Amino acid sequence: MKRITYIFLSSLLLVFTNCNDPEDVDLDPSIEPEAKPELTSGSADFSNYISLGNSLTAGFTDGALFQAGQNFSLPNILSQKFAIAGGGAFVQPLTSDNFGGLAAGGNRIQGPRLVFGGAGPVSLESIIGPVTVGTDIALNNPTGPFNNLGVPGAKSFHLLAPGYGNLGNVSLGLANPYFVRMTGSTPNISVLEMAVSQSPTFFSLWIGNNDVLGYATTGGDGTNPITPIDGPPGVGFENTYGALIQTLTSGGAQGVVANIPDVTSIPHFTTVPHNPLDPTNESFGPLIPTLNGIFGQLNQVFAFLGVPERSIEFSTTAASEVIIQDETLTDLSAQIAGVLNASPTFPAFVQSFGLPAQAAPLVANLLGTTYGQAREATEDDLFVLPSSAVIGQPNLEVAGALMAQGLSQELAGQFSVEGITLPLADKWVLIPEEQMEIANATDAFNAIISAAASQAGLAFVDANALLNQLANGGITSGQYTLTASLVTGGAFSLDGIHPTARGYALLANEFMKAIDATYGSNFEDSGNLVNVGDYPTNFSPTLQ
Structure with missing residues (x-):
């Protein structure tokens, strides 16, 4: 995906300081400026x-x-x-x-x-x-x-x-x-x-x-x-x-x-907002329906497990929040995988990605591991400045690991996009x-x-x-x-x-x-x- 970085600074081409208009100055030469006292160090010794x-x-x-x-x-x-x-x-x-x-x-x-x-x-x-x-x-x-x-x-x-x-x-x-x-x-x-x-x-x-x-x-x-x-x-x-x-x-x-x-x-x-994902971005906006379809499956699991507040959905009309890993949340990795594996419709969902139905357990475990402690960011979360360079970018290390598990390069890349399909790691955000x-x-x-x-x-x-x-x-x-x-x-x-x-x-x-x-x-x-x-x-x- 196209790099999402410093989007709120893009119009600030040559503006570096915020300065006021100069105060009015009385230039009447007949008025002498008030004399100031000579500098004294008081009791301080600045010699060394x-x-x-x-x-x-x-x-x-x-x-x-x-x-x-x-x-x-x-x-x-x-x-x-x-x-x-x-x-x-x-x-x-x-x-x-x-x-x-x-x-x-x-x-x-x-x-x-x-x-x-x-x-x-x-x-x-x-x-x-x-x-x-x-x-x-x-x-x-x-x-x-x-x-x-x-x-x-x-x-x-x-x-x-x-x-x-x-x-x-x-x-x-x-x-x-x-x-x-x-x-x-x-x-x-x-x-x-x-x-x-x-x-x-x-x-x-x-x-x-x-x-x-x-x-x-x-x-x-x-x-x-x-x-x-x-x-x-x-x-x-x-x-x-x-x-x-x-x-x-x-x-x-x-x-x-x-x-x-x-x-x-x-x-x-x-500087980095919690909702930098712009639907007008040509590399993100067209993918929103597909992403929401994938997360729709996951959201049903969240609802079944009694945590609907963890649902993930991207907006087509407004800036969306990034997805983060929150270590304070109960880890539902095993429960998510269990629910998906028990679903009779899940193998067909897996096949929609071009994978065989037999890959359903692998994908179920992948989704559980990835989203077991995930949530959408809120305005109360703070993001470190370097996160702007990774949001929207594929994590090559994660993509490589997914390929080693049998996913194609294209699919591995799609499921390793930082802050979108891959929750941002703890190091990028202060909860x-x-x-x-x-x-x-x-x-x-x-x-x-x-x-x-x-x-x-x-x-x-x-x-x-x-x-x-x-x-x-x-x-x-x-x-x-x-x-x-x-x-x-x-x-x-x-x-x-x-x-x-x-x-x-x-x-x-x-x-x-x-x-x-x-x-x-x-x-x-x-x-x-x-x-x-x-x-x-x-x-x-x-x-x-």
Whole structure:
């Protein structure tokens, strides 16, 4: 079937930001602008600023880490303002180019960045052709020490882990290639040890997002579990976060921390609709009568088994819901197969597909296995952004398995179309029960972060409240209104998870406001917040 992807972005050819009309400006030269006070750091000492965190600290954007994104990273923006108030140099582990991606000994291990392809995010190489990923963790790592210790992919406990930056541990899944680039001659040093070894006077810590995000981006399928709340440092979130704060402040360092946003509100989970199947699509619409005929047989079984709510039917006049696998439903695989095998009309139904009547048990078991926990999606289900690339596409692995059971290639392909004849697997969708797990963990982690910040006297940024504002109407800063919409909102980059440069600028202002409130600095009152309009929302495919 024809690929169904980013259908609600197809008309957004060159629109990247949602901006307001400029406010009226009084150009009367006889009126002097109000003088602003000189910038002061208050009681804060910015002379040696170190930032710790994950991709949100590193400057990750558009699905990759690359020089332009790093230059607009949250801590780098902050450091430029700190420099005016007594701050020192701020060194980042810059990548080799603006392609993005990583290599190890010449072998690519992370792909290049995303770009806007006219209807939605696409790979850089689909626009400009093949590129050589130049940032190689085995060949050309930069020399530290580094002030920006943001490690893409890091969870809270990874900041305490020895060997997390050891090249030899990467193939074992015990090290992070981005941190390998920072460790140099001390490959077994932890992120936290690297930070305190530099005797910071001020730090920023934004960690914990990946402790829930990993579970969310894998659809809650269990391959990337939520970090437990309880457990010793390096295992449980509470004691790990406590150890981070205690160690960072033990030498008298001041700092600012941020909590965890509600990840289910970011574009990665809100862009793909639950009902993307358009009857006007020439590759889907003509098949609806046949599909409804097949599901009509199955719906009779659902009714017989007392679960008519599981019935599946595609509309010929409106967009239809995709079919998903819901592991919370009672598995009726055996019952479905039993009812079909007992039906005297089922062999004739099987023959209508060109199969012999003797294949009826095989088909009955196939339908039972496939739809034993299936249902139509609802508006309460959330779909991960990559699902847009698979909905409506045949699953070749499943098709191959069906062919091995005796189905023809054509029939196997027809019964393996993702979201239509093959229910979308758990990894593509967050059902309400999984969303509740994420919400509960986020609330618990945020309570821990808030309490730790308060106890240590640190500045605190409510990033969760900020994202809620972006998702519910947007935030106006200067002449621009930023929202949580993919591509058009201006705040989130093309991966639907990480901010744009403009989004990082908005965050930097919130960090400075929090520092003002805690340490008596006056970034805001002195006019030293950044103008978000000075920061881009996208990068050209030709940027190298």
